[in-house]
Amino acid sequence: MINLIQDVLESDERSDLRQFASQLRASDKRYLLRNDILAAFSEYCASHKKPEHFFQHSQLGQLVYYTQEIILDSESLYLLIRPKIASQEVYRVLEDLTVESVTVQELLDLRDRFVNHYHPTEGDVLELDFQPFYDYSPTIRDPKNIGKGVRFLNRYLSSKLFQDPRQWLESLYTFLRVHQFQGTQLLINGRIQNQQQLSDQVKRALQFVSDRPDDESFAEFRFKLQEMGFEAGWGNTASRVRDTLEILDELLDSPNDEGLEKFISRIPMIFRIVLVSIHGWFGQEGVLGRPDTGGQVVYVLDQARSLEKQLQEDIKLAGLEGLGVQPKVIILSRLIQNSDGTRCNERLEKVHGTDNAWILRVPFREFNPNVTQNWISRFEIWPYLETYAIDAEKELLAEFQGRPDLIVGNYTDGNLVAFLLARKLQVTQCIVAHALEKSKYLFSNLYWQELEDKYHFSLQFTADLIAMNATNFVISSTYQEIVGTPDSVGQYESYKCFTMPDLYHVVNGIELFSPKFNVVPPGVNENVYFPYTRTEDRVPSAIERLEEMLFTQEDPAHIFGKLDDPTKRPLFSMARLDRIKNMTGLAEIFGKSKELQERCNLILVAGKLRVEESDDNEEKDEIVKLYRIIDEYNLHGKIRWLGVRLPKGDSGEIYRVIADHRGIFVQPALFEAFGLTILESMITGLPTLATQFGGPLEIIQNKVNGFLINPTDHEGTAEKILDFVSKCDQNPNYWEEISNKGMERVYTTYTWKIHTTRLLSLARIYGFWNYTSKENREDMLRYIETLFYLIYKPRAKQILEEHMHR
Known part of the structure; x- marks a missing residue:
């Protein structure tokens, strides 16, 4: 430049x-x-x-x-x-x-100087630089390929390994030998003693199964294959076993990266998975709408169901059903003794609709029961995570009767616990950010000292650096979550270089071109969220009840506002009441537009109605602000504000009821990491307008299956809503056109089947390369531990001391 x-x-x-x-x-x-x-x-x-x-x-x-x-x-x-x-x-x-x-160092000094925290006479500030640990690992060159890490890693390491045929065969042979399930040997046994025997016996086995009927069960010829050195895991029928052996035979004779990925993706090596989601109220009923819940709880529960289903399918296809192999998925969360009528005080809860997926809740140690027996904000949870990980390890080993095969962290606190567990158990680790607070709060790192009492960003950002560098691979919902767009910086990209004045300078916080990044968007629960046109699956009594709740019911305890004309087209939004979700911003957009008020009603499902009912400071501020906006713009008779917690079934039906009224879903967040509510509204058939800042930019194809808005441009947003309403009034088919294209977009791109198939494939391939390449990550992990013990722990201890006096 x-x-x-x-x-x-x-x-x-x-x-x-x-x-x-x-x-x-x-x-x-x-x-x-x-x-x-x-x-x-x-x-x-x-x-x-x-x-x-x-x-x-x-x-x-x-x-x-x-x-x-x-x-x-x-x-x-x-x-x-x-x-x-x-x-x-x-x-x-x-x-x-x-x-x-x-230079980077000069830039960071400049930023410190800008906030009057530059003290050169007192010596240099601590510099954190992770780049040297990536110098000897492969990196992607073209930014377009960021987020396709596993494809690059597989191609790169395959080419290196295939250059030495002896090493390649030895690596594959030793990898196949290690697989077992609770003492039962899988894939190959002691009759195959080296790589040459493996190649010879594969050809023998192939000839044998080729003469069997395609649909003959593996159990019928299991013992014959055992004599040749092959155990269960190759397939459930003769045709499946033959296909798998053919892939391996071709791989042994003519190795290529595509064949390797195809083969590794079939290997039964993952049976026990931990999904870590610590903060907030994690439950299946009575928790949505509470602080720190919502999208993440829905995501993890749906992911757990889908993972179990996919593992069951994989186990069946591998021919392991007859051996009693059963997958198990555990969602690890915290137990809250004072559970406020929820089931968050129960140690173990089965996930609805599953055979062997569980919520395992482990309590924080009782340093001060007045604090630890209650819900703790995600901004103050940090002092309890290390001891929590120690206690959780024991519980997990007992529940699994052994080590898990994969640990997936969620959000910053869950990712830190996933790191501590994976480090101790030597297990493949994956992290999911969901939202990196650094991107949500402008200048949060620069002014961290002023914000520390409320948000404790010094711990949050340090934990992010630890987790994102320690993990084996990262799951991102969108490309822009990693590196943004040509016009905006990505969430992970914001960790590349920043200052925490008087604490440390991050010269290089993350290698964005590392093959650990993979874009794997989540899906949506199709049993709950389905098109409004599927009337045979809808419950008339639920429709009637929600119709009344949305438009006419009087319930001062949970509903504010009475509509003068309930027949107007509804503008609908549903989210937590916090600054970033910007529900008050949507109310202000509505308040500033007389034409919108004439043509539509605004219906919000958002948090609580009263300040005294909330424990969350941001929610309290937003409650006060929403009442002020309603009075300032005289929205009485034009707005309904529902302070309700919806059961799972109702959360799907409420979109469909709005769709019955030819309504519109508006998601006005100042920033949205992904946007599950956008998928939920689109799949139900509700035309959707959503923020252009974040994940919606990749979900919605603007003016094709939805609309992107800039929620900070109040006039422009109102014009986009009115433009859509006008086109619908002029051509009733236009509403249905956008509705149908929105549904199509979700069904072809954002299903849990696509998500979990990809996630398990990633876990297997990263697991294979971690084993065979013997990558020495110990130097980086030691550096990370130094950061944990010298920065994280002392600062967490300060919060604990404050908590002890509450």
Whole structure:
């Protein structure tokens, strides 16, 4: 990008850059983010009567487009430029318009100086740099391939391994020998003693099963295969065994990465899975709508059901049913003694609709029962996680009667516990971020000290660094979650380089081009969320009850607002009441548009109705704000606010009832990591408008199967809603057209079957490479442990001491 800067300085636009810089200095802001920069440049172009093309197509316009941050100090203009996805460059422009490059360390010092926390006379701050640990591992080159890590890793390591045929055969042979289930040997036994015998016996076995009827059960010829050195696990019928052996035979003779992935994906090596979801109220009834629950609870429960179902299918296809092999999935969460009428005080709860999936709740140790016996905010949970992991390990080993095969962490706290468990048990680990708080709260790292009492971001961000670097692989719901878009920085990308003033500088926090990143979007529970047109599966009494609750029922304890005209088209939204979900923002958009109020009603299912009923500070603030907006814009008679906790069945039917009324679902979040409610509304047939900031950008194809909105642009959002309403009024088929395309989008891309098949394939392939490549990650893990013991633990102890005096 230095060339582009030089082009600006050597052209007539040099004076424009000087004047633009002068305009920025005249404003109050000294730290501008991309939206601020674009707005300021637009203002400059207008005030200086620049031609229309200048904003985008001039050299200065291009430079502004690529600039993510501008920091102004007394003498210089610092430009943080993002020339392409997952890349940044920093330049200092002096008053005489000379330009010099700025190092990462200088940038972090500058940011510290900006918040008056730069103390060079006191010595350097701790620097964290994970890059050296990635220098000897393969990295992806093309940003387009980020999120397709397993494909790259398999291709790269396969090519290296296949170069040495002897090592390749030895690695595969030893890998096949290690597989067993509770003492029962799988795949190959002691009659095959080396790799050459393996190759010979595969050909013998192939010849044998080729003469059997395709549908003949494995049990019928099991003992004959045992004599040749093959145990159960190759298939449940002669045709399945033959197919698997053919893949292996071709792999032994002509190895290639596609064949290896196909073969490894068939190997029965995962039977016991732990899904870690610590914080919040984790239950199946009476918890949705409470702080720290919602999307993550739904995600993990649906994932557990789907994983068990897929494991059962895999075990059957592998021919292991006759051996009594049964998969087990455990959701590890915390036990809350004062459970407020929920089942969160029960140690073990079976997951509905499963044979052997369980919620295992382990309590926090009782340092202070007044705290630990109650729900604890996700922002204050940190002091209890290490001892929790120690206690949970014992419980898991007892429940599984052995070690699990895969541990999947969820959210920052669950990911940290997953790391501690996987480190101790030597198990393959996966993490799912769901939401990285650093992206949700602007400048949260820069002003962490001012926010520490409320949010404890020093622990949150440290735990994120630990988990994302320690894990074997990462599951991301979307590509942009990792590295954003050409216009915005990704959640993980924000950890690449940042400062926590007076605590540490992160020079390189994560290798974005690492093959550990994989995009595997979640699905939606099709038993609960299905199209409104499937009337045969809907319950008339539930429809009638929800109709009344949504539009006419009077219940001051749980419902605020009476509609003057319940027949108007409903605008519907359902989310927690917190700042990021922005339900108050949607109410304000509605309040500012008289035309929207004339044509629609606003119906919100959101949190609680009264401040005194909430334990969450953000929720309290949003409750007060929502009442203020209703009064300020006189929305009485036009809005319904339901402070209810919906049972699972009702949460699906409520979308369908809104669809019956030809309504619209609006998701107005300031940022949404993925957006399960978007999938839920689309699959039920409800046309959906959702935030353009985050995951919805990849779910919704704008103006094809839904609409993207900028919820910070109140007027623009109202116009998009009104435009859709007008088109529906003019052409009733238009509502159905968007409805049908939304359903099609979910069914072809976002099902749990697709998700779990991919997740298990990833776990097997990463497990294979961890075993065969003998990758030495001990140096990185020791570095991570140092971060845990020297930064995380002392800061967690400070919270614990405060909790002890409550």
